[in-house]
Amino acid sequence: MDNKKATSISSMGEFGLIHHLTDKISLKNSSTIKGVGDDAAILDYGTKQQVVTTDLLVEGIHFNLMYVPLKHLGYKSVMVNLSDVFAMNATPKQVTVSLAISSKFSVEAIDELYEGIYLACEKYGVDLIGGDTTSSLTGLLISVTALGEIEPGKAVMRSGAQVNDLICVSGDLGGAYMGLQLLERENEVFKVNPKEQPQFDGYDYILERQLKPEARGDIVQALKTLGVTPTSMIDISDGLSSELMHICTQSKVGCLVYEEKIPLDYQTKRFADELSINPLVAALNGGEDYELLFTVPIADHDKIKNDPDITIIGHITEAGTGTQLVTGLGSTIELQAQGWNPLKEEQ
Secondary structure, rough: OOOOOOOOHHHHHHHHHHHHOOOOOOOOOOOEEEEEOOOOOEEEEEOOEEEEEEEEEEEEOOOOOOOOOHHHHHHHHHHHHHHHHHHOOOOOEEEEEEEEEOOOOOOHHHHHHHHHHHHHHHHOEEEEEEEEEEEOOOOOOEEEEEEEEEEOOOOOOOOOOOOOOOOEEEEOOOOHHHHHHHHHHHHHHHHHHHOOOOOOOHHHHHHOOOOOOOOOOHHHHHHHHHHOOOOEEEEEEOHHHHHHHHHHHHHOOOEEEEHHOOOOHHHHHHHHHHHOHHHHHHHHHOOOOOEEEEEEHHHHHHHOOOOEEEEEEEEEEEHHHHEEOOOOOOOOOOOOOOOEEEEEEEO
């Protein structure tokens, strides 16, 4: 009898488990340019390269249908995949959608979900080319795979950051997390008193950041127009801290980012204050903003400095520096990957 102690998945965490499952993969096909380890895989078929990425959304883990409209969920399920394609500097072209559905869902409910899926495809010029449907004993499961294309040599990966590169983010951060806190708060109120109207006034922006995020293909296009090619890039799905650590680890560099430079929307700060939460924590660890985090050569500073939707938040350093946050008082704090971990056991 094998008495070897079983290893808890939660002890490894999401990223540890991914590394454990993929560490021994060896690529066998010359058409596979990049496999596991970035926002998307890269496949080479001659004049064009193809990027492929997939995400899984599970009811009760990634979304709560008590307050997430099905149309918004369909839209978001496509968007999180397109975001990964854009993070490779590529153009999304196709998606497949697979569903596991429980008997509680009507045909009309699934139609509503697909309204959001079709809207996302229409807005971003993407074809829905297939998928699969099966039954579920619990709730709803959505798996979307996105395919995109890019010219050979133009893909931007997490591993290209160089010392002295500028660290940039698009848009603002922390809004999606604060939108989730607002939805959770009002859901708890509803459970106690179903007649109570939700208090959403003045918080439209952070609600949209959570329920209907937009993939930042506009930023990819803006950089091309400005003549700037990022040296590394990643989308912010798990929080700024985690994504910075991904880039620094895979590029074998360190970084300094400055607290006062991290862009925060007024509604994010206002609701964080209402809940006595530091909005910086929402930006660093909240996730689901689906903004782009990227590095550019310092020589490109003048090209990007006047773009209102791009903020320079720090710079790349030698690896020995680590991943450091410089506070408003000038002290430094080592960043930790504290973004949401779906494999963490409940305490």
